[in-house]
Amino acid sequence: MLRLQSIVLAKAKHFTVPSPSSLRLVKKRMIAMDLMHHSSCFLLPTIPLQRRPSLTTAQLHLCADGGANRLYDEMPLFFPQEDASDVRRRYKPDVIKGDMDSIRREVLEFYASLGTEIVDKSHDQDTTDLHKCVTYIRDSASGLDKSNLCILVVGALGGRFDHEMGNLNVICRFSYMRIVLLSNDSLIHLLPRTYCHEIHIQTSVEGPHCGLIPIGTPSKSSTTTGLQWDLNNTAMEFGGLVSTSNIVKEEKVTVQSDCDLLWTISIKKL
Amino acid sequence: MIYKHGALFHCRYKPDVINGDMDSIRKEVLDFYRSLGTKIIDKSHDQDTTDLHKCITYIWDFAPDANKSTLCILVAGALGGRYDHEMGNLNVLYCFSSLRIVLLSDDSLIYLLPRTHHHEIHIQTCVEGPHCGLIPIGAPSRSSTTTGLRWNLNNTEMRFGGLISSSNIVVGEKVTVQSDTDLLWTISIKKL
Numbered sequence: 178m179l180r181l182q183s184i185v186l187a188k189a190k191h192f193t194v195p196s197p198s199s200l201r202l203v204k205k206r207m208i209a210m211d212l213m214h215h216s217s218c219f220l221l222p223t224i225p226l227q228r229r230p231s232l233t234t235a236q237l238h239l240c241a242d243g244g245a246n247r248l249y250d251e252m253p254l255f256f257p258q259e260d261a262s263d264v265r266r267r268y269k270p271d272v273i274k275g276d277m278d279s280i281r282r283e284v285l286e287f288y289a290s291l292g293t294e295i296v297d298k299s300h301d302q303d304t305t306d307l308h309k310c311v312t313y314i315r316d317s318a319s320g321l322d323k324s325n326l327c328i329l330v331v332g333a334l335g336g337r338f339d340h341e342m343g344n345l346n347v348i349c350r351f352s353y354m355r356i357v358l359l360s361n362d363s364l365i366h367l368l369p370r371t372y373c374h375e376i377h378i379q380t381s382v383e384g385p386h387c388g389l390i391p392i393g394t395p396s397k398s399s400t401t402t403g404l405q406w407d408l409n410n411t412a413m414e415f416g417g418l419v420s421t422s423n424i425v426k427e428e429k430v431t432v433q434s435d436c437d438l439l440w441t442i443s444i445k446k447l
Numbered sequence: 448m449i450y451k452h453g454a455l456f457h458c459r460y461k462p463d464v465i466n467g468d469m470d471s472i473r474k475e476v477l478d479f480y481r482s483l484g485t486k487i488i489d490k491s492h493d494q495d496t497t498d499l500h501k502c503i504t505y506i507w508d509f510a511p512d513a514n515k516s517t518l519c520i521l522v523a524g525a526l527g528g529r530y531d532h533e534m535g536n537l538n539v540l541y542c543f544s545s546l547r548i549v550l551l552s553d554d555s556l557i558y559l560l561p562r563t564h565h566h567e568i569h570i571q572t573c574v575e576g577p578h579c580g581l582i583p584i585g586a587p588s589r590s591s592t593t594t595g596l597r598w599n600l601n602n603t604e605m606r607f608g609g610l611i612s613s614s615n616i617v618v619g620e621k622v623t624v625q626s627d628t629d630l631l632w633t634i635s636i637k638k639l
Contacts (some may be wrong), residue, residue, distance in 0.1 A: 305614060335527050338555035338633040339580030343613035350608055363530035388531030393607025395586060415585030416542055416629070421535035422497065437608070441530040 210433070213372035217364060219329055219357070220382040220444065235329075236321055237314065240270040241306035243279025245288060247332055269293055274313050275306035305343040307333065311351050327355040334360035345392060345439070352437060365441045367392075368432050376403075376430040376440065383442050389413070389420040389432065390439040399438065403430035461485055466505050467498035497535040499525065503543050519547040526552035537631070541585055544629060557633045560624050568595075568622040568632065578635040581605070581612040581624065588628040595622035605630075 240248055252268045253261035269288055273280065274296040289295050298309050307330065314321070314328060333344040348356045348367045358365040364383065368374045378384055389399065395414030401407045405424035413419055425442065432438065461480055465472065466488040481487055490501050499522065510518055525536040540548055540559040550557040556575060560566045570576055581591065587606035593599045597616035605611050617634065624630065 334530065336554055337578060337635050338526065338552070338557055339578060339582070339613040339615070339635075342580060342582045342584070342611060342631075342633070346607055346611050346613070352608065360530065362528055365530055386529060386531060388534060390531075390534045393584065393587065415538050416544065419534060419538045421531040421538070423531070439534075441534070443529050443531075 216377040238270045239272045239310045241310045242275025249284045307347045333358040368438045374432040384425040386443040388441045392439045394436045396436040399434035403427040499539045525550040560630045566624040576617045580633045582631040591626035595619045
């Protein structure tokens with residue numbers, strides 16, 4: 178579930194040069210924007226027989242409050258032949274953080290007894306549990322190589338809609354960090370407006386259905402390549418055009434926009 | 448395979464209309480409902496709008512003018528599943544902001560609060576709440592004001608990337624909302 182990927186940031190410069198007839202203005206307009214690469218390598222199996230990424234390859238495992246209940250209850254279901262406690266010990270989180278209003282007492286005590294760090298932020302009602310976890314990763318997690326950080330969030334979608342929106346808002350607030358929200362059906366991450374984006378599609382595990390969502394602000398101009406219905410300096414806004422039910426046509430999709438967009442792509446069933 | 452018992456069940460709960468681009472409905476399902484008299488509207492030529500959008504358009508065109516002002520459309524199954532579908536369904540609320548459309552899931556209820564109105568939301572506390580939220584998903588809000596919530600807004604700015612009102616709590620039986628932008632209202636549905 179949490180396997181860090183290496184991220185390559187490359188620089189690309191795009192030049193627009195006036196036609197010869199207007200060269201006397203001696204004005205060259207350069208649009209220089211960094212290129213950001215994206216790839217869902219974390220969805221690929223680590224060994225041939227597995228179809229989901231290994232939990233053991235992540236640097237850090239955190240549970241946001243009631244997420245620990247899910248881990249406790251559901252990990253043993255993946256290994257029905259094994260003793261549930263053994264499975265839970267093998268897949269214990271390093272940290273549980275949040276306002277602790279959802280985690281069950283016996284779950285908290287179980288993981289605390291195994292050495293999981295419990296960070297109780299119940300006094301802080303201004304941020305969501307996910308926000309608290311991302312802040313912990315950014316600020317507090319010692320010994321973590323943060324140079325190529327990618328945070329995978331499982332269980333962030335579905336359930337209460339206000340929770341889901343709160344989680345989307347976290348990736349918007351931490352737009353300078355790579356945070357990927359995962360559900361059984363989809364993957365979502367932010368494409369900040371400050372970059373040109375290249376999204377490398379792992380066709381064995383994701384696609385073809387995809388979308389680009391102008392979350393929180395209308396876009397006056399977005400441009401893509403690699404989609405069935407590409408955008409070409411197209412305006413997008415809620416109440417008008419939003420790119421949904423689109424289809425990935427090539428193994429590389431490019432996106433450039435004047436506003437932050439949510440990229441979403443379907444995850445293939447096992 | 449549809450057993451006799453199941454067939455009786457499905458006869459009692461058959462839709463009046465099936466509308467869409469027909470790329471998802473199974474053939475035996477289509478044939479079954481058609482045989483019961485369900486109207487089938489094939490809009491497969493229209494790839495510019497979602498299936499929900501097509502259905503709302505149908506309802507709007509079909510409803511008598513006298514009933515349009517009191518029309519309320521409930522949509523079950525609009526959330527969860529593919530995320531681009533969910534966003535497309537939220538967008539339908541914005542596209543038809545003059546209509547009352549309520550999206551329902553197992554956990555939540557969502558509808559649009561158009562900026563053109565001052566809103567009073569009467570809470571049915573036996574079936575909904577207390578968790579709620581106000582979401583400026585389409586555009587930032589420079590000023591929103593509420594009453595009846597644990598954390599009320601008072602000419603408060605809201606935007607994605609900053610403050611949005613999620614994990615809020617309804618404290619009374621009436622919530623009021625006024626905003627300079629269209630907001631999504633969402634409230635939790637109580638488990639049976």
